[in-house]
Every structure is written in C-alpha cells, then in structure tokens.
Amino acid sequence: MNLKNLPNTPGVYIFKNGQDRIIYIGKAKNLKNRVSSYFQKSSLYPKTAAMVSQIADLSFIEVLSEIEALILEANLIKKYKPYFNVHLKDDKDYLYVKITKEEFPKIQLARKKDLEDAYKYFGPFPESTQVRKIVKTLRKVFPYSTCTPNAKRACFYYHLGQCLGVCINKVTPIEYRRMIRRFISFMSGNKDRVIVSLTREMRRQSYLQNYEKALTLKKQIEMIGYITQPIGKVESYIENPNLIEEIREAQLLDLAKDLGVKNKIVRIECYDISHFMGSYTAGSMVVLSKGAPDKAEYRRFRIKEVAGIDDYASIKEVLRRRFSNNWQTPDLVVVDGGKGQLNAALEVFSELGLTHAVIGLAKREEQVYLPGEKEPLALKRTEKSLQIIQLIRDEAHRFALKYHRKMRSSDFLTK
CATH class of the missing domain: 3.30.420.340 (UvrC, RNAse H endonuclease domain)
Structure with missing residues (x-):
C-alpha cells in the first residue's frame, strides 16, 4: 500500500483483507491524513488494532464535498456490511436519518431500535457529529417540520425560513410531501433529479405569478449547489473511476x-x-x-x-x-x-x-x-x-x- 499516492481531498476509503474481502469503510475530509493515521499511531484501541492487522489492500473513492462523502459512506456500509463497521461500535452508537409516517412527516435522527415505525430511513452513519451538522444544514434546503400542526402561533423555524408553516396551516399535505420526496431523492444520491424537480416547480409557480414561492424554490436550488458542489448520483463514483477528473x-x-x-x-x-x-x-x-x-x-x-x-x-x-x-x-x-x-x-x-x-x-x-x-x-x-x-x-x-x-x-x- 502506497499511502503517498492518497489525495488531500474528501472521499471514502475501503480496507480489504488478504481474501480481498471488504472489512471496513470510512469517510474522510482529507483522505491522506485520515488513512495515514491508522498506520502512524503507536497505540490503537484493541478492536482498531485488530482491524489494522488484517488490512492487506486499500482503495478509495475521491469526491468533491463532505456531504457527498457522508452519503456515499452510508450507502456502501449498507450495501457491503463490512465486519469491522459492524463490530467496531455497537449498533446503538450509529445514527440513522428517519422519516416518520405522519400526515406531515418529520425528519429525525434515530438509533436502530427506533426504526421499526419509520416510513423511510438512511444510514447507518458512524459519525454522529457530522450527520447532525449535515441534517441541520439540509434543513435550509428542505424546510421540514418539527412542530405541531394547527398551533396557535408560528414556530421558531418558520421565522427562520426552515419550516413550511405546518404549525399555522401555511402548507398543504400534498405540497409538504413533495418536499419530503425531494429530501429522500437527495439522500439517495440523486441531486440532479432534485434540481430538475425544483426547477420545474419554480417555473410553474412563476407562470402562475406566485413569485414569492418561485423565489424560495430558486434559493433552494442555489443552496443545493452551494453546499454540495457539483455532484450527481453517488454510485457514479463507483461506476466511473475517472469521474472526479472529468468533473x-x-x-x-x-x-x-x-x-x-x-x-x-x-x-x-x-x-x-x-x-x-x-x-x-x-x-x-x-x-x-x-x-x-x-x-x-x-x-x-x-x-x-x-x-x-x-x-x-x-x-x-x-x-x-x-x-x-x-x-x-x-x-x-x-x-x-x-x-x-x-x-x-x-x-x-x-x-x-x-x-x-x-x-x-x-x-x-x-x-x-x-x-x-x-x-x-x-x-x-x-x-x-x-x-x-x-x-x-x-x-x-x-x-x-x-x-x-x-x-x-x-x-x-x-x-
């Protein structure tokens, strides 16, 4: 393994054992620094040391943003279920992004034991701090509700532009669920599909002379591009090893x-x-x-x-x-x-x-x-x-x- 060839960019790293089996998948803001740290520390936790002793090969997928790395890491862990991702931490330590079954679905962070009644969930995400920060950021793009419908007054997040107004009947269930579907599509790695949907709706609202709604949708489109940088479907990085260079x-x-x-x-x-x-x-x-x-x-x-x-x-x-x-x-x-x-x-x-x-x-x-x-x-x-x-x-x-x-x-x- 030549660690010198690793880039100083965000991405996902994949450790394999001598049987070419994936044993651990992780994400990093800086691939070179993160992967090198496993082999430079004189003292590691016993479970981590056991994993490092089995590493025979590594590969990496370079991406353009931390959000992208987080989503790709979760998707790959869910797909391959590497041994040490499962055993380095107890299941209770991992966070999932959960969407509830309600007339106005909520987006929540949850543990594995709380997923039985979920409409949809994403994860597991190994780093709770990162996923909390990212979900908080995404609320600016997808203003989901955490409030009670039909309240007497608008909630705090409504005044910040981070709630569509479920609390004061400013949004219908159909409109709200459309936003939730876009969130689901985004978390599945389909950024381009979300932008197409938002653009189509923005033009429709503009045609109907609902200029305030059209402006809100335009800001959401711009925010997606700002927080993620140009990305497409996260699986594209696996399908095309040269994607980062092409971008x-x-x-x-x-x-x-x-x-x-x-x-x-x-x-x-x-x-x-x-x-x-x-x-x-x-x-x-x-x-x-x-x-x-x-x-x-x-x-x-x-x-x-x-x-x-x-x-x-x-x-x-x-x-x-x-x-x-x-x-x-x-x-x-x-x-x-x-x-x-x-x-x-x-x-x-x-x-x-x-x-x-x-x-x-x-x-x-x-x-x-x-x-x-x-x-x-x-x-x-x-x-x-x-x-x-x-x-x-x-x-x-x-x-x-x-x-x-x-x-x-x-x-x-x-x-």
Whole structure:
C-alpha cells in the first residue's frame, strides 16, 4: 500500500483483507491524513488494532464535498456490511436519518431500535457529529417540520425560513410531501433529479405569478449547489473511476469560457492577505493543478515592506516576490478582493511585463472582476466556474490565516 499516492481531498476509503474481502469503510475530509493515521499511531484501541492487522489492500473513492462523502459512506456500509463497521461500535452508537409516517412527516435522527415505525430511513452513519451538522444544514434546503400542526402561533423555524408553516396551516399535505420526496431523492444520491424537480416547480409557480414561492424554490436550488458542489448520483463514483477528473476538467473548461481565457487552464494561483489588528500581516499563495489542490506548491509570505493595514500594497509585495522566483507559470491568477486588489495586481503585472490572465473575487456578492470591465461578472452559486474559484479563494484564506496565527504564537512565546 502506497499511502503517498492518497489525495488531500474528501472521499471514502475501503480496507480489504488478504481474501480481498471488504472489512471496513470510512469517510474522510482529507483522505491522506485520515488513512495515514491508522498506520502512524503507536497505540490503537484493541478492536482498531485488530482491524489494522488484517488490512492487506486499500482503495478509495475521491469526491468533491463532505456531504457527498457522508452519503456515499452510508450507502456502501449498507450495501457491503463490512465486519469491522459492524463490530467496531455497537449498533446503538450509529445514527440513522428517519422519516416518520405522519400526515406531515418529520425528519429525525434515530438509533436502530427506533426504526421499526419509520416510513423511510438512511444510514447507518458512524459519525454522529457530522450527520447532525449535515441534517441541520439540509434543513435550509428542505424546510421540514418539527412542530405541531394547527398551533396557535408560528414556530421558531418558520421565522427562520426552515419550516413550511405546518404549525399555522401555511402548507398543504400534498405540497409538504413533495418536499419530503425531494429530501429522500437527495439522500439517495440523486441531486440532479432534485434540481430538475425544483426547477420545474419554480417555473410553474412563476407562470402562475406566485413569485414569492418561485423565489424560495430558486434559493433552494442555489443552496443545493452551494453546499454540495457539483455532484450527481453517488454510485457514479463507483461506476466511473475517472469521474472526479472529468468533473474537474469540465469545471476548468467552463471557467475559461466564462472568463474569456483562450488558453487551457491547468494551473491556478490564488493570493490572499490576512492580518490581525494591523499587525502580523501575511500573504498566501495556493495552487490548483488540474482543478485539485496542489499543497506542495503552496507558499507563504510574511509582509516586510508594508506598515499597518494596506491590502493593496501587501498584494503588490507578494506578487513581486512570487514572480521574482522561477516557479511554474500560472494559467490564471486570482486575487481575493474587488477592483482595488485587481488593479494592484495589474500594476505589478505591467511593471514586470507579465501577461497572465488575472481576476479579482469579491467576498460579499461573489462577484468576479475582470481587467478593463467596469461592471463585475456575477456568476450564480450553482455555476461550476464560481465553485472552483471559491474553492481556491477559501483555501488561500485558510492558508493565510493559519500562517499569521503561527506568527502571533511564535511572537508571544519569544516575549
């Protein structure tokens, strides 16, 4: 087993024994770190140590989001019932997502012993914290009810837009069950089918001039794309081993088309500046190679020439230092920020005679600023182009924050 080849991305890992039998299936936010941890710890729990001693081979399925990894892990455990998934924990430790048999079905977290009266259930999910967080997030897309019908006043979640109004008779059983069916389809891995259904209903409501309902449905469609990134049926990852590469290639092609970049985009570099109350200013450069984080290429920059808070001057310093090195040439440069940050980058490019494609990405409205354009390019949350730009921007932000926290900690220890 070559652990070095594992990616630093979300996914599901599969351990097999000497008889090529699946003995354990797990999910990870970072496949390389999680799988490596089994073989680096000097002391493991006895049951875990027994499992590790039997591992003869491993495979993995790389995915694009934690939610996707969670659903795929549960589906595979249910399908293969690996020995150590069953025996590492008691059944009572696993959580299931349960849909009740009621006029207005509720979505609940339940243990195995509580599933007998379920209309439908999903799981088991080994990590209770993760499934609780994800079900809470999904309520923003599928506003299911946990309240009592025909109550005197609206429940708390109705005011948050996370209940359709069962409590105050704002929704019919037919409308409510339609939403529950979409939730079931989503949890079964059929994201695309859910979006088609929501889009069809949105157009119908718009045709009927129910614009408020149409807007709500539009927001649900956008939220699905935002929380999951582009995915289809989870089983597709098993059927097509190259699916992740195909998705990333499609993202990059769409990105080049939307930005008007003529050359093929392979390497993207993103720059972010972070500081703490005007001190400890740091810059970061993160890299996507063929759409995937390339952490070996990440670089940090401690700002040396700029005093106080000046993001424009800081981004100029970082870019000058970066392009003074003979590193691989980027096909696209992204600076975190709006028109001001973009203009700062363009000034350095002009000074150094660089012709690389460069854009700015503003956080607030996720607007893309292009050189020579007065108005920003507004990409929808569900568009592949925006999702890949957001991925690298957020990674740059995380990387820069981590570095300047380290600087603050080191400074504190030396005082």
